[in-house]
Amino acid sequence: MRGSGSNDKNIFPMKIEELEKLLKNRFENNPDLSFTVYDHENKKIAVFFISYIVETQWVHESLVKTLLEGNEPWTNKAILNNIPLAEAEKKKKLQELLDGLLIGKVFVYIEGEDAALSYLLLKKEKRSLVQAETESLVLGPKVGFTESLITNLNMIRWNIRSENLVMEKYTVGKQEPREVRLVYIKSVANTSDINTMRQRLTELDIDNVDDSSVLMQYLEDSSRSIFPQFLSTELPDRFCYSISRGRIGVLVENSPTSIIAPSTFFSFFESTEDLYMRWNVGSFLRILRYLSFLLSTLLTPIYVSVVTFHYEIIPTSLLVNLGQSRAAVPFPPILEVLILELLIELLRESGARLPTKVGQTIGIVGGVVIGTAAVEAGITSNVLLIVVALSALASFTAPNYLMGTTARLIRFPMIFLAGTLGIVGIVYGMSFLVVHLLKLTSLGRPYLAPIYPFRWEDLNKVIFRLPNDFQNKRFISYRPKKAIRYSKKDARKKRDIDE
Amino acid sequence: MEINVKKKPDLEFQAFYVFFLIASIQIGVGILGVPRIVYLEAEHDGWISILLSYFYIVLVVWTMIYILRQYKNADILGIQVDLFGKWIGKILGTIYLIYFTIGLLSILITYIEVVKVYIFPDMDNYILGGLLLILAIYTVLGGIRIVVGVCFIFFFLTQWVHLLLIQPILNFDILHFQPVLKASFNEIVSGAKSTSYTMMGFELLFFIYPFIQNKQKTNKATQTAIGFSAAKTLVLTVVAIGYFNASQLTRREWPVLDLYKLQTFSFVERFDYVVVAEWMMVVIPNIVIFMWVITYGAKRLFQISQKTTLYIVAIILFICIILISDHFFIHKIIDLSSAIGLWIVYVYPFLLLPWVWIKNRSRKRKGNEKHAKA
Incomplete structure (x- = not known):
């Protein structure tokens, strides 16, 4: 009381x-x-x-x-x-x-x-620092946040040693109060964004918050959308990278997941690794991730639409193969695809819930045994097996787990559209998606930020990455207080040959 | 009614986006059939007709911008009320809205017909019509910013289609254009007239002008847009005339789609299917812009909330789409739309010009008198 x-x-x-x-x-x-x-x-x-x-x-x-x-x-x-x-x-x-x-x-x-x-004189049981489980990096710091807020704050302080780093304290939850920290860099972060976040945190009127992921859904602009509007991460590395570029972070007591806002659609495909790699390798990987998002949402719908309605699109030589592989299958393509997609989703979900060692076994059993058996039993075609496996694989490449699951789910309405209206349905679905993304905002900032509203300078931080002498500006779509990171002139001193 | 539009500053957009608005509304379903229509009138001199109509449009746009610049922040609805008084002004404004509704209907039914002819002959009109209208409602509910965004993004999503023109250009026959100027002047002019339906859409400027942030750049953006659309139309017509012979061209309803069919790859054979579907992304900006203009116009004229107009217009269009499926009736609607458009879009701005001059002069005189009295 x-x-x-x-x-x-x-x-x-x-x-x-x-x-x-x-x-x-x-x-x-x-x-x-x-x-x-x-x-x-x-x-x-x-x-x-x-x-x-x-x-x-x-x-x-x-x-x-x-x-x-x-x-x-x-x-x-x-x-x-x-x-x-x-x-x-x-x-x-x-x-x-x-x-x-x-x-x-x-x-x-x-x-x-x-x-x-x-x-x-509090005593708190906490686990030691370990490698983050859901987000793994090849290069760079790999340690993850823990459930202890104090440990997390400690890690951030050691990462960003600046007197401008602010960690405001809030208490959320009427019945079970829980400490929430608002983290930002005073000299960089946009003031109106900070105020919006403050307002949302203080005006939140709920009995208790179970986890930061729950808090995130309360804080988001549109909780009905399928797309996550705030970025969540377990990596202090990624958290600090975002904070130092003028975004705002939220940490919740007893939760190893931190929230970062504002975010754009593209920031979900961004990994700090892109910075650690050479610029051309980084760009390649980033474009690969966008491509795989498209593949994972579109590949099976395209299969359904082509096989159901438009075989004319496929060249004859390919059509023969496809026809032979589908000859024994008694189901219409859409049913065939749904069966196999369901199978993959089952495998994936069971793999995620089981302990690591058993999970791997299940993966092999499911992938190899059931897949081959299904083809031999005449339930699905070989080609479809490749298509479904490829699209499942592609949805894993998103550095953010939430966006990966979104891609998984979008596929199903797309399959239905493709099954009823063919390729017209797919284009319709894509159009709807684009309009939906256009309408979304994150902390009041447009979700498709550097594309619309269009900002030329920001493109090299989003779609691809240019060498460091082009990176002298912060991501200006978020309107940070200081847009310039370093002088471009000093970064690119021109010298004559043999000087 | 206020003559100048009052709006929140966050609804404004840069003049840079005007290019995409005008370019996407000009390129719609009309362009699919343009080579044939022009060829029927001016034969292989059709490209001269397109150039002619382009120069004419440059003049029209220049006049429109001149008229708009006489006011601080007005759209055509406000200007008409200012020039002709409340009643006549509102009636003229209503004519504009009716014209837009008919234009919107013609786009919807033409696209549905294209899909029916090329992909699904047995499809009922209401399926695709309903889906497109739902998408339009969903977009327009987001307001002008989303409408502009849709135009901007879909513009880029549809430009890859032009790569498919490489194959027909390689098989181009210059002899189809000789002898030059075989058509009489009258034929060329009527050829130019026949492109009016395709080139229409820049009248939108009369409505979006108040929302432009840096108005001094409007002229540049608009002129680039109409130049872009005219160039696109010109290239498509020239390629179509160069590739098809006379009988092939006149027999095809939408020769442009057949041009896109020629390119094949080892994984895709018939690109026209893909293009017909992809053309939805060309059509959606058209639908969305028209829908927004209708709702906003009704709000300006009659103070009806935009949501009400949006739903009512969508329902009316939906009913019309269900009822209209006869090919010749569709053509009648297109003809009606282009006939009204010819007057409203191409002639009306020039008629408006002297009125604006007279009004300006009398206003100045009044201003001077006031000044003298003070």
């Missing part, structure tokens, strides 16, 4: 027995609430905390020991001066006590004083 009237009142001074009763009552006689009363120099001193979220050893050594060994009569002032612990605060309200206990504070109350003292 946050914010109800009695909790906000000043409750001190009060009798220690009353305080104990009050707290135990609030915590429904929870056995974990440790409430100990000491008698020292004729004064009652209460020390209370929740046992397993507090460093008990520190409580004993620094707090209780000093309290009991001292000879003077304790007052709040005396404690503040004698206890060797930093982060002491005076708390007067019941609500502050309750909140404090839940986040690992230890309270000391001396009967008769007008406030309780609190020390932050």
Whole structure:
């Protein structure tokens, strides 16, 4: 019951027995609430905390020991001066006590004083840093975020050592409050974007947030769209790369996934690796990713449309092969495709849920055994098997998992359109997709940013990558405060031959 | 009614995009049949007709921009009310809107007919018509910015089609053009007149002008656009006349699509199927622009909300699409559209010019009197 009237009142001074009763009552006689009363120099001193979220050893050594060994009569002032612990605060309200206990504070109350003292001595179980699982890199730092917000903030601070790095603190969730950090670089990030994000975070009125992915859906511009509008990443490397280019990051306590906004459609195909590679290799890989997005959404629909309606399109020599391979198949193409796509989706989902070692086996069993058997049994054609496998493979190349799943799902309406209207249906589907992408915004910025509204300077950061002497500007579609990164003149000094 | 358009600054777009708006609305379904129509009138001198009509259009556009520049931020609906008073102005504005609706209908049914002839002979009109209208509604609901975006992106998505012209150009026969100027002047002029339906669309400038951010660049963008469309039409006509002989050309309803058919690859044999489908991306910007102009015009004239007009017009068009499937009736609608267009688009701006002059002079005189009194 946050914010109800009695909790906000000043409750001190009060009798220690009353305080104990009050707290135990609030915590429904929870056995974990440790409430100990000491008698020292004729004064009652209460020390209370929740046992397993507090460093008990520190409580004993620094707090209780000093309290009991001292000879003077304790007052709040005396404690503040004698206890060797930093982060002491005076708390007067019941609500502050309750909140404090839940986040690992230890309270000391001396009967008769007008406030309780609190020390932050939290103990948090956390896993060690490991390589990120969902996003893997060939080059560059590979460590991933963990569930501990403090560890994550620590990693970011070490990455971006600038006094302009701001990490604003917010609390989201009425019933189960959770700490959320808004991270940006003051001198680069666009002010109106920061304000929009601040507003969305403070105006969020929900009981609890389960994870950063859930928070992301609440913060997004259009939660109905199939396309993710904010980028989520597990890699501090990618997070810092985006932050230092003027975007805004959001970190949520207990979540290893961070949110980056604003994002464009193209930023989902961007990997920090593109920067670590040579510019031409980087460009090639990036174009390959766009191509594979197209392949994964269009390849099977094209197969369906061609086989169902327009065999005239296929040259005779190819048509013979295709016809032979399809001769034994009793189903119409659309059904054939749906069966095989469903099979692939099943394999993929089971592969993702199973432990790694078993998952690989399932992949081999599914891919090789079932595939071959299906062709021999005459359920599908060889050509289709290649097509479906290729499009499944292509959907894995997106550096962002969310965009990969989107591509997976878009395929199905496309297959239906292709099955009913052939190639006209496919073009219609593409057109609809383009219009939809045009209408989307991310934090109020257009989703198809450097394409429309068109910005010539930004193209080399999105579709391909040019050598570093062309990269002297930040991505200006996001309107960062400082657009220029370094002077172009210095980067490209022209020299004559033999100088 | 306000003469000048008041709009939020975030609805404005750069003059650079005017090129794409005008270029995409000019190239629509009309261009598919243009070589034949011109050939029927001016035979192999048709290319002169296209040049002639281009020069005429340059003049028209220049006049339009001159008229628009007399006002601060007005569109044709406001200008008409200013010149002719509230009633006549609104009636003239309504004629514009009706003309756009007929134009939109003609585009929709022509495209559906092309798809029916080339790919799905048994398809019902309402399937494709309904789908296209749904897409149009979805786009127009996003407002002018999305409409401009659709024109811009779809322009680039459709330009690859021209690569397919390489094959017919390689098989080009220059002899088809000789002797030059065999057609009489009258024939050439009527050939130019027959291109009017294809080249139409630049009247859109009268409506989007208030939304342009840097208005001083409008002329350049518009002239480039009409130059681009005219060049495109010219190239297609020249290639068609050079490739087909007389009887082949006159027998084909849409010779341009047959030009795209010639190129083959080892993986695709009949490109005309692909092009017919791809042409949807040429048609969609047309539909979307017309739809937006109709809704916005109705809002300006009668203060009807754009959403209401959008849904009503879509339903009316949908009913018309279901009812019209007869080839000759479709031609009648196209003829009607081009007949109205001929007057509204090609003649009307010149009629408007003297009125603007008179109005300006009287306004100046009034201004001077006021000035003198003060």
